[in-house]
Amino acid sequence: MARSLDIILFVLCLAILTPTLNANKLENNEYWTEQRPEFDSYWQERAKVAKQENKAAYFKDPYAISGNFTASISEIIAVKEKGRNLGGLKDDGTCLATNPIDRCWRCDPNWANNRQKLADCVQGFGRNTRGGQGGPIYVVTDPSDDDMMNPKPGTLRYAVTRNGSLWITFARSMAITLQQELIMSGDKTIDGRGVDVYISNGAGITIQFVKNVIIHGIKIYDIQVRDGGMIRDSEAHYGFRTKSDGDGISIFGASNVWIDHVSMRNCTDGLIDAIMGSTAITISNSHFTDHNEVMLFGASNDYSEDKIMQITLAFNHFGKRLVQRMPRARFGFVHCVNNDYTHWEMYAIGGSQNPTIISEGNRFIGPYNKMLGNDLINSKEITKREYTEESEWKTWQWRSINDEYINGAFFVQSGPELKDRPFSQKDMIKAKPGSFVGRLTRYSGNLRCRVGEPC
Numbered sequence: 064m065a066r067s068l069d070i071i072l073f074v075l076c077l078a079i080l081t082p083t084l085n086a087n088k089l090e091n092n093e094y095w096t097e098q099r100p101e102f103d104s105y106w107q108e109r110a111k112v113a114k115q116e117n118k119a120a121y122f123k124d125p126y127a128i129s130g131n132f133t134a135s136i137s138e139i140i141a142v143k144e145k146g147r148n149l150g151g152l153k154d155d156g157t158c159l160a161t162n163p164i165d166r167c168w169r170c171d172p173n174w175a176n177n178r179q180k181l182a183d184c185v186q187g188f189g190r191n192t193r194g195g196q197g198g199p200i201y202v203v204t205d206p207s208d209d210d211m212m213n214p215k216p217g218t219l220r221y222a223v224t225r226n227g228s229l230w231i232t233f234a235r236s237m238a239i240t241l242q243q244e245l246i247m248s249g250d251k252t253i254d255g256r257g258v259d260v261y262i263s264n265g266a267g268i269t270i271q272f273v274k275n276v277i278i279h280g281i282k283i284y285d286i287q288v289r290d291g292g293m294i295r296d297s298e299a300h301y302g303f304r305t306k307s308d309g310d311g312i313s314i315f316g317a318s319n320v321w322i323d324h325v326s327m328r329n330c331t332d333g334l335i336d337a338i339m340g341s342t343a344i345t346i347s348n349s350h351f352t353d354h355n356e357v358m359l360f361g362a363s364n365d366y367s368e369d370k371i372m373q374i375t376l377a378f379n380h381f382g383k384r385l386v387q388r389m390p391r392a393r394f395g396f397v398h399c400v401n402n403d404y405t406h407w408e409m410y411a412i413g414g415s416q417n418p419t420i421i422s423e424g425n426r427f428i429g430p431y432n433k434m435l436g437n438d439l440i441n442s443k444e445i446t447k448r449e450y451t452e453e454s455e456w457k458t459w460q461w462r463s464i465n466d467e468y469i470n471g472a473f474f475v476q477s478g479p480e481l482k483d484r485p486f487s488q489k490d491m492i493k494a495k496p497g498s499f500v501g502r503l504t505r506y507s508g509n510l511r512c513r514v515g516e517p518c
């Protein structure tokens with residue numbers, strides 16, 4: 064009994080918290096109170112199963128996994144430093160893959176006939192994600208989204224609610240406006256390579272209590288709150304959903320999620336939020352702009368089950384007109400490696416409740432000081448500990464290793480130092496890995512791949 068009521072108890076816990084200062088809906092008690100009716104017996108069962116799966120996806124030694132990923136990057140950089148050609152890379156300009164994830168597939172001129180190979184390329188905490196690999200290809204032919212309960216065959220909503228593994232592609236370029244949140248079932252890949260797929264001006268994507276989802280090569284922007292109603296979430300079930308939260312991608316109690324080469328901007332709530340014990344997630348090669356609260360990992364100070372949250376952010380470009388939360392983390396372990404932080408207004412990386420943050424080989428370009436009325440706004444500090452005294456946060460492990468700081472940006476470190484990181488082998492590379500970030504992230508966001516050519 065206790066277990067099946069976990070969710071409800073969690074919601075009740077939140078309901079008695081005092082309201083926070085944060086605008087994110089997920090941190091808002093009323094939002095949670097409204098969400099309560101959604102957890103019917105079907106979802107409670109799904110939550111139970113997901114909880115086991117999330118536990119199974121958790122890595123007991125996150126330092127080893129993150130160190131392994133770092134090693135694979137420093138290998139590439141070291142080779143580059145010595146001026147040698149890189150294995151797997153062509154020098155004739157036809158294949159421009161610059162990082163270990165891209166190298167794995169982008170140079171293959173036959174990628175379009177070999178789409179499912181992509182699933183072998185993920186690294187970091189999401190490394191076991193295979194999405195729809197092994198399943199049939201499903202081609203979306205119809206951009207409409209008119210029937211929430213019985214989606215028309217050929218639509219994206221039809222595809223993501225089917226049983227079993229499915230690798231979802233698109234017959235042509237299309238703009239899809241989701242009338243309500245798109246609730247995905249597990250073992251799916253959304254693969255927008257070769258065409259332009261825009262998801263915009265409607266609801267966003269929800270990955271709730273499922274595992275094994277890849278989202279690759281699409282653009283998501285101008286996502287809005289939608290009213291909810293009866294929505295199909297799988298072949299065998301539909302149910303009542305309250306208002307969607309306005310996230311671009313909402314990861315809720317899910318594991319093994321890989322988001323790669325996605326461009327995102329201007330959603331009503333977060334661009335990507337991962338909450339409720341979600342884990343084994345990699346967000347890579349993506350491009351983010353025009354947004355206030357970019358990524359929230361863990362929504363509640365009381366939900367310590369978010370300790371199992373393990374997330375890798377790699378080769379992303381945090382770009383123009385971003386304000387804060389890249390990410391804002393609670394409890395979990397975030398490995399932030401080789402991202403390009405070129406714009407933030409308030410801070411880049413923040414959190415509370417003792418999250419572990421390993422920031423490695425990133426480039427941070429601090430914002431210029433600004434006048435706001437009579438006040439001088441100086442936001443050059445990369446980090447922010449929310450609502451916590453230094454006496455408490457000084458033990459949190461937030462380490463910056465081989466990051467590059469530009470224009471006065473600085474990272475306030477705390478907690479135990481990390482030893483034996485591959486990047487720290489000084490004889491291996493002279494330059495800071497952070498100074499390679501421009502190259503490593505050059506192709507972030509949605510790519511324009513042509514069938515029959517390296518991408």
Ligand SMILES: *[C@@H]1O[C@H](CO)[C@@H](O)[C@H](O)[C@H]1NC(C)=O
Binds near residue numbers: 131132134135
């Ligand atoms: C990372 O781990 C895999 C096995 O999981 C191993 O094959 C690979 O060599 C490791 N890479 C590095 C650079 O340590």
Ligand SMILES: *[C@@H]1O[C@H](CO)[C@@H](O)[C@H](O)[C@H]1NC(C)=O
Binds near residue numbers: 226298299
């Ligand atoms: C889909 O899965 C559900 C739940 O496992 C099952 O009841 C249903 O029969 C399946 N549908 C098909 C068409 O296989």
Ligand SMILES: *[C@@H]1O[C@H](CO)[C@@H](O)[C@H](O)[C@H]1NC(C)=O
Binds near residue numbers: 285286329331
């Ligand atoms: C952001 O999206 C909203 C719709 O949700 C739209 O009304 C607004 O114009 C967009 N803002 C920008 C800067 O594109």
